[in-house]
Amino acid sequence: MLRQYELVERVKAYDPDADEAALNRAYVYTVQKHGSQKRASGDPYFSHPVEVAGLMTDLKLDQQTIITALLHDTVEDTLVTIEDIEENFGSEVARLVDGVTKLSKIEAMPENERAAENLRKFLLAMSEDIRVLLVKLGDRLHNMRTLHFIKSPEKRQRIARETMDIYAPLAERVGMYEYMREMQLLAFEQLEPEGYRTITGRLEQIRAQDGGQVDAIALEIKQALSAAGLQVEVSGREKHPYSIWRKMAERHVSFEQVTDIMAFRVITHDVDDCYRALGVLHRTWQFIPGRFKDYISTPKTNGYRSLHTALIYQNSMRVEVQVRTREMHRTNEFGLAAHWAYKQGNRPDGQVGWLRDLIEIVDASNDPEELLEHTRLAIYQDRIFAFTPKGALFQLPKGATAVDFAFAVHTDLGAQTVGAKINGRHMPLRTPLNNGDVVEIIKGKSAEPQLSWLGFVVTGKARASIRRAVRMKERAEIAALGQQLFDEIVAQMPAKIGKKAIREALARLELEDEEDLMIAIGSAKLPDREVMEALMPGSTAQLPEVEHRPRQERAVSIRGLTPGVAFTLAECCHPVPGDRIVGLRRPNETVEVHTIDCLELANGVDADWVDLQWGKRSQGAVGGIRVTLYDRTGTLAEMASIFAKGHANVVALSQTQTESPFVTYEVTADFTDLAHLTRTVSALRASDAVAQADRI
Incomplete structure (x- = not known):
C-alpha cells in the first residue's frame, strides 16, 4: 500500500502546483473514517481507496480526481455524508464523490434492478464529468485484483460478470485498453476457470518451447525497417488469453487452429513513418487480405489510432502487427485519461459523443432488464464505418442496418424512416451495412417506428427509441379505449358525474391524473364496479352481479x-x-x-x-x-x-x-x-x- 508521503510525491512529480495540504488531509481523512474496517483479504479497508488513488496517479490525473479516489467509499461505507465532503474538500470533489458512490437504497433492490439503477446513476454522473468514470474504473480494477479473497463463488461470479458486461467495455470505449485487458483477464479466470487454466497453460508451454522465437521475429522486423531507414521500436507478445478464448468461440476452432497467437507492435517517430513502415512490412512478407485496418485515417470512436495488419511469416505462421507513433501508443493504452488536462480546460468531449447516446438510452428504457440490454449493446466496440451522402462518418456495430444508421444520425430521423438507399440503390431496411457504405435515409412526415424493426436492429439506441415510440403509441391508444369504456361506465351511473367526482375518484384510486385513469381502465386493470364505486361510493350496491x-x-x-x-x-x-x-x-x-x-x-x-x-x-x-x-x-x-x-x-x-x-x-x-x-x-x-x- 502507498504511504502518505509516497502518494503526495507521485502527484507532485507531474503536477508541482498540486495542493499538498489537501492531499494529506484527504489521505488522513479516509484512514480515520474507515478506521478498523477490514477487506476480505484481511487488509485495512483504507488500503483500497489509497490503491485506487495510486492508479489515478499512474494516469497523471488532477488533484481533485486523486482526492475523489481517496474518498470514494467514505459515503457508502462510513457515516460521512456528501455535505461533510463538501464542507471539508469543496463542491467539486463532493460532486465527483457523489457520482462514484452507490446509494445505500440500491443494495436493497433485486439483483437486476440494483445493477440497472446503479448503472443509470453512474451513466448520468459520468456524462457530466468523465472523471467519475476514470475513478470508477480504477475502483473496479483494484476490486478485481483482490476478487480471489472473496469466499463466496456466487459473489465472485456476479462481480466478474458485471465487470465483463459493463466495466471492461466502458474501459474500451474510453480507450483504456490496459484496464480493459486486465479486467477481462481477471473476470475470465472466474467465469471460465477451466478455459483460463487451459489457455494460460498452453501459452506457458509455447513460451518455454519457442526458444526466444518472439524476440527473434521482433528483431527481424526491426532489421527490415532499419534497412529502409526507419528508426523504430518493436516489441512482441503472445495474444491476450481472453482474446484467444473469444476467437476460439467465435470461429468454433480449437487452440491449435488459432494461427495468429503472436502480436507485434511497431512504434515510429511520426505518422509518415507509420505508412512507410507498413509498406516495408507488406513488401517483405505477404500480408493477409481482409486483415488490414487503417485506424489512423479513420480513428475509432474512443480516439484509438493505429495501423493493423496480419502477415504470413516463415512456415505459414501468421502474426499480427500494429504500427503507431509513441503519442498514439500512450493515448491507445490509457485513452481519455492519457491527455486529460483540466487546468487547461481541454475537455476531450469529441471522443465521448457516445455518452449522449447512452443518456438517451437511460431516458428511453422502461425497466431494468431493458436498460442493461440496451446499454450493453451500446458500449461494446463499434466495428464498421458508414457515411451519409454528404460524407459524415458514423461508426456502428457489425450487423447494423439502415434503421440503426438512421437512429445514429438522429433519433427523429430514425423515427421518420420509411426507406433507404445504400450506395445509390433502394434496399430493404433490414439490409446489414458494410464498411464504407453510403446510406441515404428516406423519411416520411407521418411515419413512425415499427415494432417489427426490433427483429433486426442491433444498436441499443435504435432498440430503446423504437420501444419507447411503440409504448407511447400504445399508451395513447389504450387511453382512447379507456375513455370509451369510461363513457359507458358513466352512462350507467345513477347521477351525472362532474369534475369534482373525478378528482375524488383519482385520489381514492391513488392515480395521478385522468390519463392514468383512462389507461388503467383501457388496460383492464380496473373493473367497472371499482371505477363506479370510486366515482360515487355506494353506487354499486343495487347493481346485480353481471354473469357472462x-x-x-x-x-x-x-x-x-x-x-x-x-x-x-x-x-x-x-x-x-x-x-x-x-x-x-x-x-x-x-x-x-x-x-x-x-x-x-x-x-x-x-x-x-x-x-x-x-x-x-x-x-x-x-x-x-x-x-x-x-x-x-x-x-x-x-x-x-x-x-x-x-x-x-x-x-x-x-x-x-x-x-x-x-x-x-x-x-x-x-x-x-x-x-x-x-x-x-x-x-x-x-x-x-x-x-x-x-x-x-
Whole structure:
C-alpha cells in the first residue's frame, strides 16, 4: 500500500502546483473514517481507496480526481455524508464523490434492478464529468485484483460478470485498453476457470518451447525497417488469453487452429513513418487480405489510432502487427485519461459523443432488464464505418442496418424512416451495412417506428427509441379505449358525474391524473364496479352481479333500411353493435354495412350512401383483431385463453406475418358489441405474450 508521503510525491512529480495540504488531509481523512474496517483479504479497508488513488496517479490525473479516489467509499461505507465532503474538500470533489458512490437504497433492490439503477446513476454522473468514470474504473480494477479473497463463488461470479458486461467495455470505449485487458483477464479466470487454466497453460508451454522465437521475429522486423531507414521500436507478445478464448468461440476452432497467437507492435517517430513502415512490412512478407485496418485515417470512436495488419511469416505462421507513433501508443493504452488536462480546460468531449447516446438510452428504457440490454449493446466496440451522402462518418456495430444508421444520425430521423438507399440503390431496411457504405435515409412526415424493426436492429439506441415510440403509441391508444369504456361506465351511473367526482375518484384510486385513469381502465386493470364505486361510493350496491354467458347466436337489426331490404356486414371493417355505421347501396345488391371510418370508404366507392343505426336489440357480430405475439412457446395458447375467458368465440384465425421475434395473426371472433371487442383488445394488450393488438 502507498504511504502518505509516497502518494503526495507521485502527484507532485507531474503536477508541482498540486495542493499538498489537501492531499494529506484527504489521505488522513479516509484512514480515520474507515478506521478498523477490514477487506476480505484481511487488509485495512483504507488500503483500497489509497490503491485506487495510486492508479489515478499512474494516469497523471488532477488533484481533485486523486482526492475523489481517496474518498470514494467514505459515503457508502462510513457515516460521512456528501455535505461533510463538501464542507471539508469543496463542491467539486463532493460532486465527483457523489457520482462514484452507490446509494445505500440500491443494495436493497433485486439483483437486476440494483445493477440497472446503479448503472443509470453512474451513466448520468459520468456524462457530466468523465472523471467519475476514470475513478470508477480504477475502483473496479483494484476490486478485481483482490476478487480471489472473496469466499463466496456466487459473489465472485456476479462481480466478474458485471465487470465483463459493463466495466471492461466502458474501459474500451474510453480507450483504456490496459484496464480493459486486465479486467477481462481477471473476470475470465472466474467465469471460465477451466478455459483460463487451459489457455494460460498452453501459452506457458509455447513460451518455454519457442526458444526466444518472439524476440527473434521482433528483431527481424526491426532489421527490415532499419534497412529502409526507419528508426523504430518493436516489441512482441503472445495474444491476450481472453482474446484467444473469444476467437476460439467465435470461429468454433480449437487452440491449435488459432494461427495468429503472436502480436507485434511497431512504434515510429511520426505518422509518415507509420505508412512507410507498413509498406516495408507488406513488401517483405505477404500480408493477409481482409486483415488490414487503417485506424489512423479513420480513428475509432474512443480516439484509438493505429495501423493493423496480419502477415504470413516463415512456415505459414501468421502474426499480427500494429504500427503507431509513441503519442498514439500512450493515448491507445490509457485513452481519455492519457491527455486529460483540466487546468487547461481541454475537455476531450469529441471522443465521448457516445455518452449522449447512452443518456438517451437511460431516458428511453422502461425497466431494468431493458436498460442493461440496451446499454450493453451500446458500449461494446463499434466495428464498421458508414457515411451519409454528404460524407459524415458514423461508426456502428457489425450487423447494423439502415434503421440503426438512421437512429445514429438522429433519433427523429430514425423515427421518420420509411426507406433507404445504400450506395445509390433502394434496399430493404433490414439490409446489414458494410464498411464504407453510403446510406441515404428516406423519411416520411407521418411515419413512425415499427415494432417489427426490433427483429433486426442491433444498436441499443435504435432498440430503446423504437420501444419507447411503440409504448407511447400504445399508451395513447389504450387511453382512447379507456375513455370509451369510461363513457359507458358513466352512462350507467345513477347521477351525472362532474369534475369534482373525478378528482375524488383519482385520489381514492391513488392515480395521478385522468390519463392514468383512462389507461388503467383501457388496460383492464380496473373493473367497472371499482371505477363506479370510486366515482360515487355506494353506487354499486343495487347493481346485480353481471354473469357472462357464452352467446349462442347473433341478433342484429339495422334501423334506416326499408323493411325487407337485405343487408350484409362488411368483412373489411367488421362492424359490431356500438360502431357508427353507414350503408352502401348498389343496384340489384344487398346493402353493405361499414363502420363510418372504414378505409374502404376513404378510397372512394361507386354506391349510394345510406345513414344507418343499430336496432335496439342488436347483439352480436363478427369483429376482427390483429394480434402480434412474441414468437415463443405458449403465446398462441395464451392468446386463445384470453378470447375464451372473455367469451369471444373465435370464428377464424390466420397467420399473416412472421418476422423474428414476432408472429402476427388476424383473428375474427363473435363479439356482443363494441364494448365487448374493446375489452378484448385491452385484455390482449395487458398480456406479456402479446406485443401489439389492434382492431382491424
